[in-house]
Amino acid sequence: MENPARQIPVVEIRNLFKSYRRGNQILPVLEDINMDIARSEFLALMGPSGSGKTTLLNLIAGIDKADRGTIVIGGVDITSLSETELAHWRASNVGFIFQFYNLIPVLSAFENVELPLLLTNLSKKQRRDHVKMALHVVNLSDRSEHNPGQLSGGQQQRVAIARAIVTDPSILVADEPTGDLDRVSAEEILELMERLVHELGKTIIMVTHDPRAAQKAHLIRHLDKGVLNVHPEAYT
Amino acid sequence: MYILKLILRNSFRHRLRTFLTVLGITIAILAFGLLRTVISAWYAGVEASSASRLVSRNAISLIFPLPISYKEKIRQIEGVKMVSYGNWFGGVYIDEKNFFANYAVEGKTYLELYSEFILPPDQKAAFFRDRKACVVGRKLSAKYGWKPGDSITLKGTIFPGNWDFVLRGIYKGRDQAVDETAFFFHWDYLNETMKKTIPRRADQVGFYMIGVERPNLAAPVSAEIDKTFKNSLAETLTETEKAFQLSFVSMTEAIVIAIQLVSFVVIFIIMAVMANTMAMTARERIGEYAIFKTMGFGVWHITGMIFGESMCITMIGCAIGIILTFPAAKAFGAELSTFFPIFIVEDKTIGLDILASLVIAVVAAIFPAWRAVNIRIADGLRRIG
Numbered sequence: 001m002e003n004p005a006r007q008i009p010v011v012e013i014r015n016l017f018k019s020y021r022r023g024n025q026i027l028p029v030l031e032d033i034n035m036d037i038a039r040s041e042f043l044a045l046m047g048p049s050g051s052g053k054t055t056l057l058n059l060i061a062g063i064d065k066a067d068r069g070t071i072v073i074g075g076v077d078i079t080s081l082s083e084t085e086l087a088h089w090r091a092s093n094v095g096f097i098f099q100f101y102n103l104i105p106v107l108s109a110f111e112n113v114e115l116p117l118l119l120t121n122l123s124k125k126q127r128r129d130h131v132k133m134a135l136h137v138v139n140l141s142d143r144s145e146h147n148p149g150q151l152s153g154g155q156q157q158r159v160a161i162a163r164a165i166v167t168d169p170s171i172l173v174a175d176e177p178t179g180d181l182d183r184v185s186a187e188e189i190l191e192l193m194e195r196l197v198h199e200l201g202k203t204i205i206m207v208t209h210d211p212r213a214a215q216k217a218h219l220i221r222h223l224d225k226g227v228l229n230v231h232p233e234a235y236t
Numbered sequence: 237m238y239i240l241k242l243i244l245r246n247s248f249r250h251r252l253r254t255f256l257t258v259l260g261i262t263i264a265i266l267a268f269g270l271l272r273t274v275i276s277a278w279y280a281g282v283e284a285s286s287a288s289r290l291v292s293r294n295a296i297s298l299i300f301p302l303p304i305s306y307k308e309k310i311r312q313i314e315g316v317k318m319v320s321y322g323n324w325f326g327g328v329y330i331d332e333k334n335f336f337a338n339y340a341v342e343g344k345t346y347l348e349l350y351s352e353f354i355l356p357p358d359q360k361a362a363f364f365r366d367r368k369a370c371v372v373g374r375k376l377s378a379k380y381g382w383k384p385g386d387s388i389t390l391k392g393t394i395f396p397g398n399w400d401f402v403l404r405g406i407y408k409g410r411d412q413a414v415d416e417t418a419f420f421f422h423w424d425y426l427n428e429t430m431k432k433t434i435p436r437r438a439d440q441v442g443f444y445m446i447g448v449e450r451p452n453l454a455a456p457v458s459a460e461i462d463k464t465f466k467n468s469l470a471e472t473l474t475e476t477e478k479a480f481q482l483s484f485v486s487m488t489e490a491i492v493i494a495i496q497l498v499s500f501v502v503i504f505i506i507m508a509v510m511a512n513t514m515a516m517t518a519r520e521r522i523g524e525y526a527i528f529k530t531m532g533f534g535v536w537h538i539t540g541m542i543f544g545e546s547m548c549i550t551m552i553g554c555a556i557g558i559i560l561t562f563p564a565a566k567a568f569g570a571e572l573s574t575f576f577p578i579f580i581v582e583d584k585t586i587g588l589d590i591l592a593s594l595v596i597a598v599v600a601a602i603f604p605a606w607r608a609v610n611i612r613i614a615d616g617l618r619r620i621g
Contacts, residue, residue, distance in 0.1 A: 055614075063614060087529065091531060092532075096531070098617070102523070102527045102617075104242070104527075105249075106246060106249055107245070115531060118239075119531070
C-alpha cells in the first residue's frame with residue numbers, strides 16, 4: 001500500500017520555459033516543462049550533456065530564474081519571489097549537494113555543516129546539537145574537526161550532505177553527487193541518500209549521467225534538448 | 237564571531253600573497269608616515285610659535301638690519317610688554333658641514349620671552365655673568381659632546397673671524413615641539429667686536445622680538461610699530477611670530493607640495509596593489525561566493541566577507557607600518573637633526589595612516605564585492621571544478 005502523503009506533489013512545475021542569450025542568439029534550454037514531484041520522492045533527472053538537466057535543477061532550487069511558467073514548491077510559487085525572498089526561501093527549504101562537494105576549505109567539517117545554521121535564530125548550543133546530529137546521520141562524527149583537505153572524496157561528500165540536511169529542508173537537490181567519486185564511495189553516498197528519503201522523508205531531485213546512480217531513484221525522468229519525456233521510468 | 241573567524245582564515249589562505257601584500261602596505265604606510273612627518277617637521281617652527289610674540293624686521297628684506305635705537309621706541313608703544321632683539325649669526329663649527337642655527341641675542345629678555353627654553357637657574361646666572369658665554373640646546377650638546385665649561389669656537393660667515401665662546405648652559409625644551417638644536421650667545425659680545433673691527437656694522441640688529449600683553453593686541457601693536465618707523469631710513473615690517481615662520485616655509489612651498497604629492501602617490505600605488513590582490517582573491521572564490529548565496533547568504537554577508545578580508549590584510553600592514561614609523565622617524569630625525577630639529581611622528585600622522593589604510597581597504601574591495609554580489613549563482617557554480 002502506497003503512503004498517501006507521498007502522493008501529494010511537493011513540486012509542481014507548469015509550462016516552464018528557459019532560454020539563454022549568447023550574443024544576438026537566444027538559445028532555448030527548457031521548453032514547456034510540466035512535472036509534479038511527490039513528497040519523499042527520489043527522482044533522477046537524466047539526459048545528454050546540454051539537455052537542460054542542471055538548468056531545471058537550478059530553477060527548482062530557486063537559484064535561477066525562468067523566462068515563463070510557474071514552479072510551486074510546498075505551496076509557494078517561487079517564480080514570483082524576489083532575489084532576497086528567494087535567498088530566505090532557499091535557506092529554510094532546500095539543501096544542496098554538488099558534484100565537487102563545494103566545502104569551504106578553511107573551515108572544519110563541523111564548521112562547514114554549521115554554516116547554513118548561521119542564518120537561523122538558533123543559539124550556539126542549539127546549532128552545535130544540530131551539527132552533531134547531522135554528522136551522526138552521515139556517520140562522520142569522528143571527523144568533525146578535520147578540514148576538507150584531510151578527508152577523502154566520499155567523506156567530503158558526506159559532509160556536504162550533512163550541510164544540506166542540517167537545516168532540515170524538505171527538498172534536497174543533488175547535481176551529479178557521485179560524479180567525482182570512485183564506485184565504492186558513490187555506492188555509499190547513494191545509500192545514504194536513500195536513507196534520507198526513507199528515514200527522514202526528504203524529497204531528492206538528482207541530476208546524474210550515471211545509470212547505476214539513477215537506478216537508486218524511485219523515478220527517472222529524461223530530458224532531451226530541453227524537452228521532458230512524457231513517460232517517467234519508475235524503478236521502485 | 238563565526239564570520240570574523242572565516243574572514244581571518246580567508247585572509248591567510250594564500251600565505252605568500254598575503255605576506256607580500258602586507259609587506260607592501262607596511263612599506264607604503266611607513267613611507268607615507270615618514271613623508272607626513274617631514275611635512276610636519278617643515279611646519280614645526282610655525283606650530284611652536286607663540287600668538288603673543290611679534291617679530292619686527294627691516295621692511296625691505298631680512299638681510300638688512302634695523303638700528304638698536306628702535307628698541308626704546310618700540311618699548312613705549314601701548315600693548316608692548318617686552319622687547320628683545322638679536323642677529324642671525326650664521327657661524328659654522330669647525331667646517332661647513334657642522335651647521336646649526338646660531339643667534340646673537342639679548343639674553344635676559346630673550347630667555348624671558350622664550351619661556352619654553354628651560355635652563356637651570358645656576359646655568360642661567362652663569363650665562364648672564366659671562367659676556368663670552370653661550371647656551372645650547374640639549375640635542376646639539378649631545379651631538380657634539382659639549383658640556384658646561386667647554387670652549388667652543390665658531391667660524392663667522394656673516395661676521396668674519398673666529399669667535400670663541402664658553403658653554404655656560406644647556407637648555408631643554410618645555411615640550412617635544414621645542415627646538416633643542418639652537419645656539420645662543422650675547423648680542424653685546426657681537427656688537428662690541430663689531431665696534432672694534434667693522435664699526436659701520438655696530439649697533440644694528442637683525443630682528444626685534446616683541447612680547448605683547450595679550451594675543452589679541454598683536455595686530456594693533458604690529459600696525460603701530462610699522463607706523464612709528466614709516467618714512468624712516470629703516471622701515472619695519474612687523475608680524476606675528478607664526479606669520480614670520482610661515483613666510484620662511486612659503487619660500488620652500490614647492491618642495492612641501494612635492495612631498496605631499498609623493499605621499500599620496502605612495503598610497504595610490506598600494507591601493508592598486510591591494511585592489512589587485514582582492515580582485516585575484518574574489519576571482520578565485522567566485523564559486524565559493526555562489527555556494528554562500530545558494531545557501532541563502534545575502535549581499536551583506538558576501539560584501540562583509542570581502543570588505544572584512546580587505547580590511548584585515550590592510551590593517552595588519554597598517555599596524556606594522558605605524559609601529560615601524562617610530563624607530564624609523566627617530567633614526568631619520570637623528571640623521572637630519574640639522575635640517576629638521578623637531579622630527580616627531582604626530583598623532584595627526586597616525587590618524588592619517590589609519591585613514592589612508594581604511595580608504596585602501598574600502599577602495600580595494602569595491603570592485604570584487606560588486607562582482608561577487610552581481611554574479612548569477614548558476615554562473616558562479618559553473619566556475620567550480
